[in-house]
Amino acid sequence: MPSTTPKIVSFEDTLSAFFAAITTVVASSIVSLPLQQALISLYNQNPLPDICQFALDDESASVAINQLKKNLRTCPPEQVKLLNSPLTYLLDELICNIQQHAQTDKGYAYLHHDAAQHCIDIAIADLGITIYGSYVAAQKHLDKLGDSDAEALNLAQNGYSVKNLPDTENRGYGISSNMRMVVKGLGGEFAVLSGNALLLYSQDTKKILSLPSEIDFKGTMIIVRIPDQVPNNFNLYTYTS
Amino acid sequence: MKQIINIQEKFGAELHTRQMVERLAASLNAADSYLLDMSGVMQISRSAADELYNLTHGDMNVDLINVEPFVEKMLSAVKLGRFLPRQRSTTDTPIIHCETIGNVLQQLSAR
Numbered sequence: 001m002p003s004t005t006p007k008i009v010s011f012e013d014t015l016s017a018f019f020a021a022i023t024t025v026v027a028s029s030i031v032s033l034p035l036q037q038a039l040i041s042l043y044n045q046n047p048l049p050d051i052c053q054f055a056l057d058d059e060s061a062s063v064a065i066n067q068l069k070k071n072l073r074t075c076p077p078e079q080v081k082l083l084n085s086p087l088t089y090l091l092d093e094l095i096c097n098i099q100q101h102a103q104t105d106k107g108y109a110y111l112h113h114d115a116a117q118h119c120i121d122i123a124i125a126d127l128g129i130t131i132y133g134s135y136v137a138a139q140k141h142l143d144k145l146g147d148s149d150a151e152a153l154n155l156a157q158n159g160y161s162v163k164n165l166p167d168t169e170n171r172g173y174g175i176s177s178n179m180r181m182v183v184k185g186l187g188g189e190f191a192v193l194s195g196n197a198l199l200l201y202s203q204d205t206k207k208i209l210s211l212p213s214e215i216d217f218k219g220t221m222i223i224v225r226i227p228d229q230v231p232n233n234f235n236l237y238t239y240t241s
Numbered sequence: 242m243k244q245i246i247n248i249q250e251k252f253g254a255e256l257h258t259r260q261m262v263e264r265l266a267a268s269l270n271a272a273d274s275y276l277l278d279m280s281g282v283m284q285i286s287r288s289a290a291d292e293l294y295n296l297t298h299g300d301m302n303v304d305l306i307n308v309e310p311f312v313e314k315m316l317s318a319v320k321l322g323r324f325l326p327r328q329r330s331t332t333d334t335p336i337i338h339c340e341t342i343g344n345v346l347q348q349l350s351a352r
């Protein structure tokens with residue numbers, strides 16, 4: 001274990017390890033898995049195989065989405081069928097967010113089915129301008145934003161978009177609708193790390209952590225864990241409008 | 242005479258991103274009329290559906306035909322969202338300031 005205070009650095013060559021580690025930590029919830037483990041993994045730079053990097057053009061994004069869904073091959077076929085719509089919705093919207101807001105040229109994604117734990121871990125990340133940076137770049141909602149990544153996360157989870165049409169709130173569904181779908185609809189957990197803020201949302205808790213200065217992720221990462229069984233009463237459309 | 246564009250042939254069975262529809266819109270000629278044949282397009286993201294709504298309700302003469310049920314439902318959700326006020330949670334999400342990694346760990350393990 002490193003003797004100095006661990007520092008999360010968002011260089012690309014360490015991203016995959018960080019990605020894997022933080023995914024495990026946050027997705028598995030918020031459940032008491034120690035953050036140190038993530039940081040140690042970061043230091044050791046253990047890459048995971050289910051991570052893909054993709055350019056943000058349409059074709060690359062589509063290929064990435066289809067490639068990620070193939071990682072469901074260990075799920076029972078009937079569940080793969082049921083999972084297709086919500087997972088496609090989640091991946092589409094979050095990758096679309098990177099295209100529209102992150103001001104970067106590529107994204108990273110991870111999808112892993114853990115058959116033993118009966119869950120699916122997903123993460124979508126970019127090394128872009130962060131959610132806070134996106135509001136500032138668009139000069140939107142600055143009155144509510146202050147200088148805080150945490151306030152920016154709060155706005156995003158409430159669906160405040162930087163790109164609404166003048167007379168309607170037609171945008172801002174990417175994070176807000178997926179949060180509700182994952183937690184309320186699928187019984188999963190949802191986390192967003194952006195800059196030095198971390199939003200955690202599960203059945204039991206919803207909170208935003210303003211992180212200590214050692215942790216500053218230069219980009220945005222969305223981390224999701226969902227059960228590999230879709231509830232019988234799940235209806236995607238409940239969450240899309 | 243309206244030109245028919247087969248969307249599945251152009252983009253495949255899934256419209257993933259807003260960019261796809263933006264690219265389609267950029268390829269159309271404002272002076273012409275179009276029918277977008279949506280048969281075989283089985284999935285659409287909300288973002289792409291929103292952009293499709295813009296395209297079919299904007300200045301250009303563009304209509305959809307043969308819309309599959311999933312796409313129809315997503316377009317309905319988008320349409321509904323245009324006319325209803327946005328529903329937001331009335332309860333604030335607490336922002337907790339963590340000064341140390343220890344504080345973060347405490348928060349991660351606290352339910």
